[in-house]
Amino acid sequence: MKELFRTLGLAVNGIHYPDMITEENKITFLTGPSGCGKSTLFRILNGTLDPEEGSVLYLGQDVRELDPLTHRREVSLVSQSVFLFPGTIRENFRQFYQFRELPEPDTEKIHFFLSLCCLVADPDTDCTTFSGGEKQRVYLAVFLSLRPRVLLLDEPTSALDTTTSRLLLKNLAEYSKKEGISLLMISHDPGLADEYAESRILFGEGCRITGEGGGSHE
Amino acid sequence: MNEIIQLNILQFSLIYLLLILVLILMKKSKISQSKLLLLGTFRMSLQLVLAGFILTAIFENPHPLFTIAYVAAMVIFSITRILRKNPWLNSSFRWSVSLSLTLTGLFILGYFTQIVIGVSLFNPQYTIPLAGMIIGNAMTGITLALKTFHESLTSGRNRMETLLNLGASPKQILLPDVNRALETALLPTMNSMLGMGIIALPGMMTGQILSGTSPSTAILYQIAIMVAITAAVCLAVFCSLHFGYRSLYNQRNQLNLPR
Incomplete structure (x- = not known):
């Protein structure tokens, strides 16, 4: 397996991260108590935040030496707080794609990614009428459709019921394997991690790694 | 053009009577900004009087x-x-x-x-x-x-x-x-x-x-x-x-x- 990320002596906002390695084309779960810096680590990994100390290597290269926009397009961070533009699903795809200077995706493509995210809806439905869980899936569908190489998912199932969460994870796991997308996921659902994690990083108090699955840290 | 009527101090001070109306309306409408109105009026008057003196001095000695x-x-x-x-x-x-x-x-x-x-x-x-x-x-x-x-x-x-x-x-x-x-x-x-x-x-x-x-x-x-x-x-x-x-x-x- 090829090394995806390697962190070396990372520290930010008073949190000192233990060094860790994640591997390409794997589903890696990050679990641990709230406030231990998991979301901050994701921001460092996709280059929207620089660490105060230490560095992150992505495919062997220091993230700070990479073109930031190209890196973020390759390593997309799906944050915990969902944002959708006011309007229909199609308008959302259009607007997000405009920010990436891409043409609007066709209906078939929108349908495909919606169903991948377990959402059966007409692309012309107004998103403002959606529940939190539905919005979360549209949001995820947009990010997935942009075909990143790595997806950093910060609690992607937090607004979903258990059945839908599992189904979504099953679809995500299959799709990412097929398309060669590496998934790093923060989750507070131990059941999901048990079922889908190929590698696991457990954060303890003060961000000490307390365990792993799949040999993902040093 | 008619010549401009110069205001004497008494005439000029009559304009401030209008503020009493404003104060009454503010009190009736429970707007507790009467202090601000008075302070604002005082500062505006003082600043303009000072500006008047300074401008007169500058205009006379450009x-x-x-x-x-x-x-x-x-x-x-x-x-x-x-x-x-x-x-x-x-x-x-x-x-x-x-x-x-x-x-x-x-x-x-x-x-x-x-x-x-x-x-x-x-x-x-x-x-x-x-x-x-x-x-x-x-x-x-x-x-x-x-x-x-x-x-x-x-x-x-x-x-x-x-x-x-x-x-x-x-x-x-x-x-x-x-x-x-x-x-x-x-x-x-x-x-x-x-x-x-x-x-x-x-x-x-x-x-x-x-x-x-x-x-x-x-x-x-x-x-x-x-x-x-x-x-x-x-x-x-x-x-x-x-x-x-x-x-x-x-x-x-x-x-x-x-x-």
């Missing part, structure tokens, strides 16, 4: 240095007011605002006096009142634009972070908010032009007519000053925002938004 000092005081006061109302601005943004107000204000003022009227920029009779209107309106425009922009930054934080995570550039993310703030700042000036002459005779024109200038001359000055104010507001706000917003992200395209 010297370029006096004109420069008066305009500089106006600019410094305006900048201080903007910066005090916007403590969220970082150091680069503060510089952008200060330089934009100063340079665009002086440019419009110079164009108006030297090229349009054809008098020296150091002529206090023209430069000082025109500077007051140009810089004062530019200050109001910038304050309104910054307020709107700051509201967009705080309420749109999630949108900005999401788009950044997706790989959009900070410029793409922030420009729509910059343009919206510019539009908001320009609207009051443009709206006031729509009703001018019908709904109200503007202050400068009223002042000129009262002091004996023919209405046709007063109107030409008023049109010119309105166009100059619109240009000054637009330029000052445009430059403040366009140079300032760049300080909200770094070379690594990371946002540094105010809290």
